[in-house]
Amino acid sequence: MSAFTVQPLNSGFGREITGLDLSRTIAPDTAAALRQVWLDHGVLVFRGIGTSPETQIALSRCFGELEPHPIAKFRRGGYPDLILLSNEHGATGPVYDFDGVATTQRIPWHTDLAFTTTPNAGALLRMVRKPDTGGQTGWTDTAAAYDALDTATKADIADQEAVYLFRTGLEDMRFNRPEGRRITPRHENYPTFPPVANPLVWTHPETGRKVINLSTLNIDHIVGRRDDRGDALIRRLIDHTLNPRFRYVHDWQNNDMVLWDNRRSMHMAFGHPVDQIRVVHRTTIKGTVKMGRVLEAADTQHAN
Numbered sequence: 633m634s635a636f637t638v639q640p641l642n643s644g645f646g647r648e649i650t651g652l653d654l655s656r657t658i659a660p661d662t663a664a665a666l667r668q669v670w671l672d673h674g675v676l677v678f679r680g681i682g683t684s685p686e687t688q689i690a691l692s693r694c695f696g697e698l699e700p701h702p703i704a705k706f707r708r709g710g711y712p713d714l715i716l717l718s719n720e721h722g723a724t725g726p727v728y729d730f731d732g733v734a735t736t737q738r739i740p741w742h743t744d745l746a747f748t749t750t751p752n753a754g755a756l757l758r759m760v761r762k763p764d765t766g767g768q769t770g771w772t773d774t775a776a777a778y779d780a781l782d783t784a785t786k787a788d789i790a791d792q793e794a795v796y797l798f799r800t801g802l803e804d805m806r807f808n809r810p811e812g813r814r815i816t817p818r819h820e821n822y823p824t825f826p827p828v829a830n831p832l833v834w835t836h837p838e839t840g841r842k843v844i845n846l847s848t849l850n851i852d853h854i855v856g857r858r859d860d861r862g863d864a865l866i867r868r869l870i871d872h873t874l875n876p877r878f879r880y881v882h883d884w885q886n887n888d889m890v891l892w893d894n895r896r897s898m899h900m901a902f903g904h905p906v907d908q909i910r911v912v913h914r915t916t917i918k919g920t921v922k923m924g925r926v927l928e929a930a931d932t933q934h935a936n
Contacts, residue, residue, distance in 0.1 A: 641880055642880075646673055674773055676892075678691070679888050688756060698713040699752070720761075735903040742849035743894055748828060749926060754895070755916045758888070758889045760911040772897060774844045775843045778842045792855070794829070795851075796847060807863075832869075
């Protein structure tokens with residue numbers, strides 16, 4: 633008897649895993665089978681079985697080495713491998729006004745660590761406490777989006793690089809910026825990340841599939857094409873990749889868990905009203921494969 637069943641979702645992206653018993657130790661062959669489904673489909677949904685930090689951590693370890701958050705205050709107490717994302721004791725990120733609603737935790741379409749040369753391999757979110765309104769998370773399949781490009785566009789972007797920057801505010805985005813007004817002042821105290829030039833098309837290190845590497849939050853311009861034509865190409869690629877046919881949006885229930893392959897997807901946090909509580913635990917699967925290059929001061933002139 634199989635340890636789990638794979639079910640289609642209501643989209644072309646991702647699969648739901650049912651029948652998995654997390655009250656028992658996950659056998660090595662089950663872990664290997666889960667990992668293969670993850671590589672094949674990019675997003676895995678586990679409904680209602682994330683009942684504790686222990687179950688989340690045990691499941692996460694099926695997919696790779698876990699990476700603790702480098703800043704201790706973001707870790708869940710007693711669990712260094714868990715990141716706590718919560719506004720229970722006040723907003724921990726910027727608050728924006730969207731259509732008259734003060735909204736927190738809205739993060740546009742992005743790839744984790746796109747502003748570095750070593751992106752995460754993936755991550756697993758567990759909903760501990762869902763808000764009454766909003767709070768959905770979406771994923772878009774950048775591998776399927778690449779496959780659907782026309783031949784001329786594939787040839788045009790094959791050897792292109794783009795510059796990606798660390799950004800902490802929606803107002804800093806150059807592309808696909810949400811129409812919202814920032815309410816909270818900017819008092820960020822983040823590390824400094826140098827700009828990087830990463831390939832616009834990347835080959836997944838395990839599956840060999842090509843993906844469109846965009847991260848709308850971070851992308852700034854195409855190397856050597858910082859002009860209207862280069863910007864128009866980025867906008868066209870974003871419009872193509874964010875087509876709903878490549879997308880899965882999860883409407884959370886408590887104890888749901890969703891795993892994604894960060895190397896073949898973008899994701900978005902849709903945000904929720906700041907006066908509602910949302911508590912999420914996250915584990916991060918460490919990335920081990922580097923791409924692109926850090927731009928030193930002398931290189932930035934050539935990246936324009």
